[in-house]
Amino acid sequence: MPYEWSPPAIGTETQRLDMWPHRSLPRRGFAGFMLATCLMFSIPLFALVGTVVLWGLLPFLAGAVVLMWWALERSYASGNMHEALIIDAQEVLLTRTNPGGEVQKWDCNAYWAQAQIYPSGGPVKHYITLRGAGREVEVGAFLSEDERKALYGELRGALKLARERG
Template identity: 55%
Template sequence: MPYRWTDISKTARRLELWPHRSLPRRGFAAFILATFALITVPLYPLLGTFVLWGLLPFLLLVVAGLWWALERSYRDGEILEVLTLDPDRIHLRRTARRAAPLEWEANSYWARAEMHQTGGPVPCYVTLTGNGRTVEIGAFLSEDERRTLYGELASALAEARATGTP
Protein backbone atom coordinates (compact mmCIF):
# COMPACT_ATOMS: atom_id res chain seq x y z
CA MET A 1 0.00 0.00 0.00
CA PRO A 2 1.29 3.47 -0.74
CA TYR A 3 0.87 4.59 2.86
CA ARG A 4 2.25 3.61 6.23
CA TRP A 5 1.46 4.16 9.88
CA THR A 6 4.29 4.77 12.34
CA ASP A 7 4.16 5.25 16.09
CA ILE A 8 5.77 8.51 17.19
CA SER A 9 5.19 7.93 20.89
CA LYS A 10 2.93 5.84 23.11
CA THR A 11 -0.13 7.87 22.14
CA ALA A 12 0.82 9.64 18.90
CA ARG A 13 0.79 8.11 15.42
CA ARG A 14 1.83 9.33 12.01
CA LEU A 15 0.33 8.37 8.65
CA GLU A 16 2.25 9.06 5.43
CA LEU A 17 0.50 8.73 2.06
CA TRP A 18 1.99 8.98 -1.43
CA PRO A 19 0.85 8.08 -4.96
CA HIS A 20 1.56 4.59 -6.25
CA ARG A 21 4.34 4.28 -8.83
CA SER A 22 3.66 1.47 -11.28
CA LEU A 23 6.91 2.14 -13.16
CA PRO A 24 9.95 2.38 -10.86
CA ARG A 25 13.04 4.35 -11.96
CA ARG A 26 14.87 1.19 -12.99
CA GLY A 27 11.92 0.17 -15.17
CA PHE A 28 11.82 3.71 -16.59
CA ALA A 29 15.44 3.42 -17.74
CA ALA A 30 14.87 -0.05 -19.19
CA PHE A 31 11.75 1.16 -21.04
CA ILE A 32 13.58 4.12 -22.60
CA LEU A 33 16.50 1.87 -23.61
CA ALA A 34 14.19 -0.77 -25.10
CA THR A 35 12.21 1.88 -26.97
CA PHE A 36 15.40 3.34 -28.38
CA ALA A 37 16.66 -0.10 -29.42
CA LEU A 38 13.37 -1.05 -31.09
CA ILE A 39 12.91 2.29 -32.80
CA THR A 40 16.34 1.94 -34.47
CA VAL A 41 15.53 -1.48 -36.01
CA PRO A 42 13.94 0.06 -39.15
CA LEU A 43 17.08 2.16 -39.61
CA TYR A 44 19.46 -0.79 -40.09
CA PRO A 45 18.73 -1.24 -43.83
CA LEU A 46 19.28 2.50 -44.23
CA LEU A 47 22.84 2.51 -42.85
CA GLY A 48 25.15 4.33 -45.21
CA THR A 49 22.37 6.31 -46.94
CA PHE A 50 21.27 9.90 -46.64
CA VAL A 51 17.75 8.77 -45.72
CA LEU A 52 19.11 7.57 -42.35
CA TRP A 53 20.15 11.13 -41.46
CA GLY A 54 16.73 12.38 -42.51
CA LEU A 55 14.84 9.94 -40.27
CA LEU A 56 17.20 9.77 -37.29
CA PRO A 57 16.37 13.21 -35.81
CA PHE A 58 12.63 12.42 -35.82
CA LEU A 59 13.13 9.06 -34.14
CA LEU A 60 15.37 10.64 -31.51
CA LEU A 61 12.73 13.33 -31.02
CA VAL A 62 10.15 10.61 -30.32
CA VAL A 63 12.41 9.00 -27.68
CA ALA A 64 13.15 12.41 -26.12
CA GLY A 65 9.44 13.26 -26.03
CA LEU A 66 8.64 9.95 -24.37
CA TRP A 67 11.39 10.51 -21.80
CA TRP A 68 10.12 14.05 -21.10
CA ALA A 69 6.51 12.89 -20.68
CA LEU A 70 7.43 10.10 -18.25
CA GLU A 71 9.73 12.39 -16.29
CA ARG A 72 6.97 15.00 -16.07
CA SER A 73 4.62 12.33 -14.75
CA TYR A 74 7.15 11.49 -12.02
CA ARG A 75 7.51 15.15 -11.04
CA ASP A 76 3.74 15.74 -10.95
CA GLY A 77 3.31 12.68 -8.74
CA GLU A 78 5.57 13.98 -6.00
CA ILE A 79 2.76 14.37 -3.48
CA LEU A 80 3.10 13.57 0.20
CA GLU A 81 0.33 13.74 2.77
CA VAL A 82 1.36 13.46 6.43
CA LEU A 83 -1.28 13.02 9.12
CA THR A 84 -0.20 13.32 12.75
CA LEU A 85 -2.68 12.04 15.28
CA ASP A 86 -2.49 12.23 19.06
CA PRO A 87 -5.22 12.29 21.71
CA ASP A 88 -5.39 16.10 21.70
CA ARG A 89 -4.89 17.11 18.09
CA ILE A 90 -4.95 15.90 14.51
CA HIS A 91 -2.82 17.63 11.90
CA LEU A 92 -2.74 17.04 8.13
CA ARG A 93 -0.07 18.49 5.83
CA ARG A 94 -0.15 18.01 2.06
CA THR A 95 2.90 18.93 0.03
CA ALA A 96 2.94 18.86 -3.75
CA ARG A 97 5.69 19.84 -6.14
CA ARG A 98 4.10 22.91 -7.70
CA ALA A 99 1.97 24.18 -4.84
CA ALA A 100 2.37 25.66 -1.42
CA PRO A 101 1.91 23.17 1.43
CA LEU A 102 -1.66 22.87 2.66
CA GLU A 103 -2.30 22.34 6.36
CA TRP A 104 -5.32 21.47 8.48
CA GLU A 105 -5.58 21.02 12.21
CA ALA A 106 -8.38 20.12 14.60
CA ASN A 107 -9.09 18.65 18.00
CA SER A 108 -8.91 14.89 17.50
CA TYR A 109 -11.83 14.33 19.86
CA TRP A 110 -14.20 16.23 17.54
CA ALA A 111 -12.61 15.25 14.23
CA ARG A 112 -14.27 12.51 12.20
CA ALA A 113 -13.47 10.54 9.08
CA GLU A 114 -16.15 10.20 6.40
CA MET A 115 -16.30 8.11 3.26
CA HIS A 116 -18.51 9.35 0.43
CA GLN A 117 -19.47 6.46 -1.85
CA THR A 118 -20.61 8.89 -4.57
CA GLY A 119 -20.58 12.63 -5.07
CA GLY A 120 -16.83 13.13 -4.74
CA PRO A 121 -14.21 13.45 -7.46
CA VAL A 122 -13.47 9.73 -7.06
CA PRO A 123 -15.53 6.79 -5.74
CA CYS A 124 -15.19 6.12 -2.01
CA TYR A 125 -13.88 9.63 -1.39
CA VAL A 126 -12.37 9.96 2.12
CA THR A 127 -12.57 13.25 4.02
CA LEU A 128 -11.72 14.48 7.49
CA THR A 129 -14.04 16.96 9.18
CA GLY A 130 -13.22 19.13 12.15
CA ASN A 131 -12.64 22.70 13.26
CA GLY A 132 -15.30 23.90 10.80
CA ARG A 133 -13.53 22.50 7.72
CA THR A 134 -13.62 19.39 5.60
CA VAL A 135 -10.44 18.21 3.87
CA GLU A 136 -9.72 15.31 1.55
CA ILE A 137 -7.16 12.66 2.25
CA GLY A 138 -5.73 10.02 -0.07
CA ALA A 139 -7.64 11.01 -3.21
CA PHE A 140 -4.77 9.57 -5.30
CA LEU A 141 -5.16 6.10 -3.78
CA SER A 142 -7.10 3.33 -5.51
CA GLU A 143 -10.70 2.66 -4.51
CA ASP A 144 -9.81 -0.41 -2.41
CA GLU A 145 -6.95 1.44 -0.74
CA ARG A 146 -9.28 4.33 0.16
CA ARG A 147 -11.74 1.88 1.73
CA THR A 148 -8.98 0.31 3.80
CA LEU A 149 -7.63 3.73 4.72
CA TYR A 150 -11.06 4.86 5.88
CA GLY A 151 -11.39 1.87 8.21
CA GLU A 152 -7.93 2.38 9.67
CA LEU A 153 -8.47 6.12 10.02
CA ALA A 154 -11.84 5.72 11.74
CA SER A 155 -10.42 3.22 14.24
CA ALA A 156 -7.35 5.41 14.89
CA LEU A 157 -9.62 8.40 15.58
CA ALA A 158 -11.79 6.28 17.90
CA GLU A 159 -8.67 5.13 19.74
CA ALA A 160 -7.44 8.74 20.08
CA ARG A 161 -10.89 9.79 21.39
CA ALA A 162 -10.80 7.03 23.99
CA THR A 163 -7.45 8.18 25.39
CA GLY A 164 -7.95 11.95 24.98
CA THR A 165 -10.13 14.61 26.55
CA PRO A 166 -12.86 16.63 24.82
Protein backbone atom coordinates in the same frame (compact mmCIF):
# COMPACT_ATOMS: atom_id res chain seq x y z
CA MET B 1 0.02 -0.01 -0.52
CA PRO B 2 0.97 3.59 -1.09
CA TYR B 3 0.24 4.46 2.52
CA GLU B 4 1.84 3.34 5.74
CA TRP B 5 1.08 3.69 9.44
CA SER B 6 4.24 4.27 11.47
CA PRO B 7 4.44 2.60 14.87
CA PRO B 8 4.21 5.07 17.79
CA ALA B 9 7.52 6.19 19.26
CA ILE B 10 8.38 4.73 22.64
CA GLY B 11 6.65 6.69 25.39
CA THR B 12 4.15 8.38 23.04
CA GLU B 13 0.78 7.42 21.70
CA THR B 14 1.04 9.48 18.52
CA GLN B 15 -0.02 7.73 15.33
CA ARG B 16 1.40 8.77 11.96
CA LEU B 17 0.07 7.95 8.51
CA ASP B 18 2.09 8.69 5.37
CA MET B 19 0.42 8.57 1.94
CA TRP B 20 1.87 8.95 -1.54
CA PRO B 21 0.66 8.25 -5.11
CA HIS B 22 1.36 4.83 -6.57
CA ARG B 23 4.21 4.73 -9.10
CA SER B 24 3.70 1.80 -11.48
CA LEU B 25 7.01 2.41 -13.27
CA PRO B 26 9.96 2.74 -10.87
CA ARG B 27 13.06 4.70 -11.91
CA ARG B 28 14.96 1.53 -12.74
CA GLY B 29 12.10 0.42 -15.00
CA PHE B 30 12.09 3.86 -16.62
CA ALA B 31 15.78 3.50 -17.50
CA GLY B 32 15.19 0.00 -18.90
CA PHE B 33 12.19 1.18 -20.91
CA MET B 34 14.14 4.07 -22.45
CA LEU B 35 17.07 1.76 -23.28
CA ALA B 36 14.76 -0.80 -24.91
CA THR B 37 12.99 1.95 -26.86
CA CYS B 38 16.27 3.33 -28.20
CA LEU B 39 17.43 -0.16 -29.17
CA MET B 40 14.14 -0.96 -30.92
CA PHE B 41 14.27 2.34 -32.81
CA SER B 42 17.87 1.75 -33.87
CA ILE B 43 17.43 -1.81 -35.27
CA PRO B 44 15.63 -0.70 -38.47
CA LEU B 45 18.16 2.10 -38.89
CA PHE B 46 21.04 -0.35 -39.38
CA ALA B 47 19.65 -1.26 -42.79
CA LEU B 48 19.65 2.44 -43.73
CA VAL B 49 23.24 3.26 -42.75
CA GLY B 50 24.91 5.11 -45.62
CA THR B 51 21.67 6.23 -47.25
CA VAL B 52 19.93 9.59 -47.36
CA VAL B 53 16.77 8.02 -45.91
CA LEU B 54 18.59 7.54 -42.57
CA TRP B 55 18.99 11.31 -42.19
CA GLY B 56 15.31 11.81 -43.03
CA LEU B 57 14.10 9.35 -40.36
CA LEU B 58 16.63 10.11 -37.63
CA PRO B 59 15.16 13.47 -36.49
CA PHE B 60 11.69 11.96 -36.12
CA LEU B 61 12.90 8.94 -34.15
CA ALA B 62 15.09 11.12 -31.92
CA GLY B 63 12.12 13.47 -31.39
CA ALA B 64 9.92 10.55 -30.39
CA VAL B 65 12.50 9.41 -27.80
CA VAL B 66 12.87 12.95 -26.41
CA LEU B 67 9.08 13.42 -26.17
CA MET B 68 8.68 10.06 -24.42
CA TRP B 69 11.42 11.00 -21.95
CA TRP B 70 9.78 14.38 -21.31
CA ALA B 71 6.29 12.87 -20.82
CA LEU B 72 7.53 10.26 -18.33
CA GLU B 73 9.53 12.87 -16.40
CA ARG B 74 6.41 15.06 -16.16
CA SER B 75 4.50 12.07 -14.83
CA TYR B 76 7.15 11.54 -12.14
CA ALA B 77 7.05 15.23 -11.22
CA SER B 78 3.27 15.16 -10.79
CA GLY B 79 3.66 12.16 -8.49
CA ASN B 80 5.86 14.07 -6.05
CA MET B 81 2.98 14.44 -3.65
CA HIS B 82 2.86 13.42 -0.02
CA GLU B 83 0.29 13.54 2.75
CA ALA B 84 1.18 13.06 6.41
CA LEU B 85 -1.51 12.64 9.05
CA ILE B 86 -0.48 12.82 12.69
CA ILE B 87 -3.05 11.80 15.31
CA ASP B 88 -2.49 12.10 19.03
CA ALA B 89 -4.83 12.43 22.01
CA GLN B 90 -5.03 16.22 21.67
CA GLU B 91 -4.72 17.10 17.99
CA VAL B 92 -5.08 15.81 14.44
CA LEU B 93 -2.71 17.40 11.92
CA LEU B 94 -2.82 16.80 8.16
CA THR B 95 0.04 18.11 6.04
CA ARG B 96 -0.10 17.86 2.26
CA THR B 97 2.91 18.61 0.09
CA ASN B 98 1.80 19.25 -3.49
CA PRO B 99 3.89 18.45 -6.60
CA GLY B 100 4.98 22.09 -6.91
CA GLY B 101 6.35 22.06 -3.36
CA GLU B 102 3.64 24.16 -1.68
CA VAL B 103 2.51 22.85 1.68
CA GLN B 104 -1.09 22.86 2.94
CA LYS B 105 -1.92 22.20 6.59
CA TRP B 106 -5.10 21.42 8.48
CA ASP B 107 -5.47 20.71 12.17
CA CYS B 108 -8.20 20.32 14.73
CA ASN B 109 -8.88 18.96 18.18
CA ALA B 110 -8.78 15.14 18.11
CA TYR B 111 -12.08 14.92 19.98
CA TRP B 112 -13.96 16.74 17.20
CA ALA B 113 -12.22 15.18 14.19
CA GLN B 114 -14.48 12.95 12.09
CA ALA B 115 -13.71 10.81 9.07
CA GLN B 116 -16.35 10.79 6.32
CA ILE B 117 -16.60 8.64 3.21
CA TYR B 118 -18.72 9.53 0.19
CA PRO B 119 -19.40 6.39 -1.88
CA SER B 120 -20.46 8.61 -4.79
CA GLY B 121 -20.81 12.28 -5.54
CA GLY B 122 -17.19 13.23 -4.82
CA PRO B 123 -14.37 13.75 -7.29
CA VAL B 124 -13.58 10.02 -6.96
CA LYS B 125 -15.56 7.02 -5.73
CA HIS B 126 -15.35 6.44 -1.97
CA TYR B 127 -13.97 9.92 -1.38
CA ILE B 128 -12.56 10.30 2.15
CA THR B 129 -12.58 13.55 4.10
CA LEU B 130 -11.70 14.70 7.59
CA ARG B 131 -14.06 17.16 9.24
CA GLY B 132 -13.32 19.42 12.18
CA ALA B 133 -12.60 23.01 13.20
CA GLY B 134 -15.24 24.22 10.74
CA ARG B 135 -13.55 22.70 7.68
CA GLU B 136 -13.67 19.52 5.67
CA VAL B 137 -10.50 18.39 3.86
CA GLU B 138 -9.84 15.50 1.51
CA VAL B 139 -7.54 12.64 2.44
CA GLY B 140 -5.78 10.35 -0.03
CA ALA B 141 -7.76 11.26 -3.16
CA PHE B 142 -4.86 9.84 -5.21
CA LEU B 143 -5.27 6.36 -3.67
CA SER B 144 -7.17 3.63 -5.53
CA GLU B 145 -10.79 2.90 -4.64
CA ASP B 146 -9.92 -0.28 -2.70
CA GLU B 147 -7.14 1.51 -0.82
CA ARG B 148 -9.53 4.31 0.17
CA LYS B 149 -12.07 1.76 1.43
CA ALA B 150 -9.41 0.06 3.57
CA LEU B 151 -7.99 3.38 4.77
CA TYR B 152 -11.39 4.65 5.89
CA GLY B 153 -11.82 1.86 8.42
CA GLU B 154 -8.28 2.27 9.72
CA LEU B 155 -8.71 6.04 9.96
CA ARG B 156 -11.95 5.76 11.95
CA GLY B 157 -10.25 3.32 14.33
CA ALA B 158 -7.27 5.63 14.83
CA LEU B 159 -9.53 8.63 15.54
CA LYS B 160 -11.61 6.58 17.98
CA LEU B 161 -8.47 5.45 19.80
CA ALA B 162 -7.24 9.05 20.04
CA ARG B 163 -10.60 10.18 21.53
CA GLU B 164 -10.44 7.39 24.12
CA ARG B 165 -6.94 8.45 25.19
CA GLY B 166 -7.83 12.13 25.37
